[in-house]
Amino acid sequence: MIFADSEEQTHDRDLDITGETCPMTFVRTRLALDRMAPGQVLRLALKGDEPRRxxxxxxTEQGHAVLSATEAEGGILVLRIRKKS
Incomplete structure (x- = not known):
């Protein structure tokens, strides 16, 4: 499990793309953001150099805000992205 249950909920939706490769990493991220209301926060787990970049x-180029980037075990990066208003 990538996301710990004990973490304070500071997001509206979770997405784990640690098993995906580019370009599917952003395709899945974009689909998730498209399904969210403006201002909602997506917590996203990803892995690998290309997706990290x-x-x-x-x-950010699409107008969303990256609120945080936190390193987790196993080379996983957890991002919190606020959907543009």
């Missing part, structure tokens, strides 16, 4: 950059 591309997902936050592309989200």
């Amino acid at each position: 591309n997902v936050p950059r592309t989200a």
Whole structure:
């Protein structure tokens, strides 16, 4: 389990794309954001050099805000992205 149950909920939706490769990493991220209301927060787990570079950059380019990036076990990066208003 990537997301611990004890974590304070500071997000509206979780998405685990640790098993995906580019370009599917951002395709899945974008689909999740498209299904969310403006201002909601997506908590996203990803893994690998390419997704670490591309997902936050592309989200920002599309007007979304990367609120945090936290390292987790096993080389996983957990991002919190606020959907643009």
